[in-house]
Amino acid sequence: MSSLAIRDLTKRYDDTAVVNAVSLDVTEGEFVSLLGPSGCGKTTILRMIAGLLEPSSGSILIGGEDVTRLPANRRNIGLVFQSYALFPHLTVFENVAFGLRRQGVKGGDLGTRVTEALARVRLDAHADRFPRQLSGGQQQRVALARSIAPHPSILLFDEPLSNLDAQLREEMQIELKRLQAELELTSLFVTHDQHEAMSLSDRICLLAGGDIQQVGTPEEVYFRPANGFVAGFIGSPNKLSGTMRAGRVEIAEGVALHAAGAGHGEGQPVSVTLRQEDIVLDPDAPDAPLSGRIALRIFEGGAVQYLVKLDSGLELLARVRSRGPQANMAEGTRVGLSVAPEHLYVAPREAA
Amino acid sequence: MRAPSTGYGLLTPVLALLVAGFLAPTAIMALLSLRTYSGMQGFGDEWTLANYIFVIGDPYYLLIIGRTLMLGLIVTAACLLLGFPLALFIQRSRPAVQTAAILLVIFPLLCNIVVRSFGWMVLLAPRGLINEALMAAGLIATPLDLMYNLTGVIIGLTQIFLPFMVLLLVPALQNIPADVEAAAFTLKSSRPRVFLTITVPLAIPGIITGSILVFVLSISALVTPRMLGGPTYKVMATQIYDEFMTNLDWPAGAALAFVLTVIALVLIWGANRVAAHFTRGFSA
Missing domain, CATH: 2.40.50.100 (RNA polymerase II/Efflux pump adaptor protein, barrel-sandwich hybrid domain)
Structure with a gap:
């Protein structure tokens, strides 16, 4: 696991800045949420960190190394999508093995690593199924296993629980938090749901209009809102x-x-x-x-x-x-x- | 509650049309292919399998059958190679560009096939535009054989059937779930690898249907092979036409037509089996 730092990260479309010189540090093993209403730029920031979008300016450092110009496949990150984004033509086993194979993990070692990752999300019995044979919650757990299996430096979440129904979402929150703590995963979690952000995060970064409004622990953000926007958004x-x-x-x-x-x-x-x-x-x-x-x-x-x-x-x-x-x-x-x-x-x- | 069979009544018009316009002529053709040949009447009164034995035993017919299948394979491969990048471009473009590109793809279909084949003749003829231009540029001394052979027919058919391939590939690519390619990209796969391990496998339904369509259309095409292949370079469709219209050997023509049909059906069945295997995870 590594730390994550972004420095003056900016994304402009034409002349409109959707992300405006955002700087943020996530220390090793820390769980930070990017919280804000839709259109606040949180997903744009996440995609820039993942390497799926190119920043207009600013830099991204993972473990102290500048990765701003590296393509996504050379950043060693894990990304969990709202849509799960499992590979529908591959079995659960092959989905989880996908990143490991690219790392050159082979044979018995591959089997062990895949089973280990699937056991972490309690799906090791489902390795031979295809994604569409699983429920939404199970699919998202496979996606989680797939992203942690290659031991990424940092883990990124793009509203991963939004497609689940309320009860399942709460179960998944607990599961996610437990897994994150066990593996000490440096995590950046995008959400528009303040309850989700509060219950999961060590710190919350509240965004609006492409600007950071406040960064702090859930207690700080809740009890000492930095401005009227934060006070109006939280609680x-x-x-x-x-x-x-x-x-x-x-x-x-x-x-x-x-x-x-x-x-x-x-x-x-x-x-x-x-x-x-x-x-x-x-x-x-x-x-x-x-x-x-x-x-x-x-x-x-x-x-x-x-x-x-x-x-x-x-x-x-x-x-x-x-x-x-x-x-x-x-x-x-x-x-x-x-x-x-x-x-x-x-x-x-x-x-x- | 109404009987669940009520809806079948709705099929009556189309069934009547199919029976009268397709099944009945096919049955007559099938009977015809089993009759002897008679120089005076076109077909005789006796039953025989000789037409089939002749058609699949004679080296001349085997050459034509082999040539037709080869033609179908090459045209299908060419359409796939040219069509896939074009379909990807369309799928990844802005909506306005998409609409314009799709219109341009469809546009040639509005032009009669005879006119388009004739256009290729003007270009490919021994003294046609291409040869004249190459000779004027001093690149070749004698005209290239671009027509009245396999080359000409392949060029013509590829251009004519390319739109079908593209129109089937675009929706297949659009069906690939959002973020799946991005997910593969974050899992340490380079762009070419994402293309080969994710995009192509997920586009297989479109690749298979497009290929079947282009292949079947190619091996049964009549006008373009006749015009660009000339009277002597024959494929199955032109040979069948000649059996019926020139040689007046209806039984042989009918037998050759059924051989063509069986080949097409077997290939469609085989391709579907292959597709079902590769898409068992995501295709209903």
Whole structure:
């Protein structure tokens, strides 16, 4: 396993930069996610690292060696695709053996290496099948075995779980994480799914519009978003707009909230991000400065979501644990709302 | 619930057409091929296998059969070699270029085959454009034999049947799942190796159907071999035509026609078996 570094990596089509001077380091054995909405450039970055796309400028280093001008077949990387991209005309065994044969692995050694890789994904009993005889989850596990079998320096994932249904996706997440930790694989994982990125990653690199917004551990990205975009993308936020009034954020006529570190000038228009799970509901304080009525209760299993209509007419979504004390408030109940100042993310409003 | 057989009624018109226009004439031909030859009536009253024994035993006919198969093989190989890069180009182009290229491929089909064969005669004749140009350039002293032989027929048929090959190869290449070639590329395979181990095997359904079509069309082509092969350089189709129309030996012509048909059917069956083996992983 090797480290991965990209330096000022840029990709332009005509004059539009889809990836704009992105620099990122992934240390040996680390699992980093490239997270962002579609069109943020995350897949473009991955394909440039794989050698399937040529960067407009910048460099890519694997294990300290500059591979920017090397073709994909000489980069020693593993790539797992969203579409699995198994070779349909070859058996599972031959799929996994494909990269190994190119390395000159032969005979009994080849059989051992293939079986070992297939055993890691618990598919060693299926070596003689053709890909189409396997389920989607099994096919993706074969693709995973195929990419790790030749012992790549780094492993790249291009939304590998997106084609799987929800339950299978969670199982695969756990399997992937276990395998990655066991083999200490340096991994770069592209996804648009924040939950996937959080549960798998050592660090998350959040992208938007071809620029890095924040790089940090899942906790950092979640609890200390670097800007309004990150705060709005991570978690399940209420997005409001407000104005700074006397050091507080006014989100509606007469409704103002304390925000920590909101060093914005008086009268400055701001966007406010307020996570659903950070709103505290209190049915015993119906006359709190911030109060409203429960307009809708949505039971989600592990959580209960309330749509709270404030007296000013503004609607906020709040989420509480379904086994907690606030789980059974009926629609129409008056509640007081409070938000800790440090849970309010305020950013100057950008001209949209 | 309606009986599941109701839908078969829909086949009636096409079945009627096939019985009247194909099966009945074929049956009459089959009977004809088993009759004796009579100089006065074209065919006699007695049953015999002599026509088949004659056709597959006579060195002259064997030469023509061998020549026809050779012609079919060479034209098929030439169409494949010329068509595959063209099909790859079309598959990898932008949609606008794709449409334009496909139109250009189809365009020659709009032109009558006699006109196209005649065009080749103008080019390939002993005093045709190509020979005149080469002699004027001082590259050759005497005209090359480009016509009234195998060369002329191969050139003509390859040009005429190339569109069919390309039109069958393009969808086969488009059917190759996205990212599969990229996956092979990341698994330490060079571009040529990806082409040979991934692209070509996955294009086999198109290669086989294109080859069968071009081969069958080539061995049964009549007009182009007649025009570019001349009256003396014969292939099976022109020989069958002559048996019927010039020699008036209908039984021999019919027998030769059935030999041609059997050869074609056996080759189609064999090619399908080969294709089924190579595509057993991904073809239904």
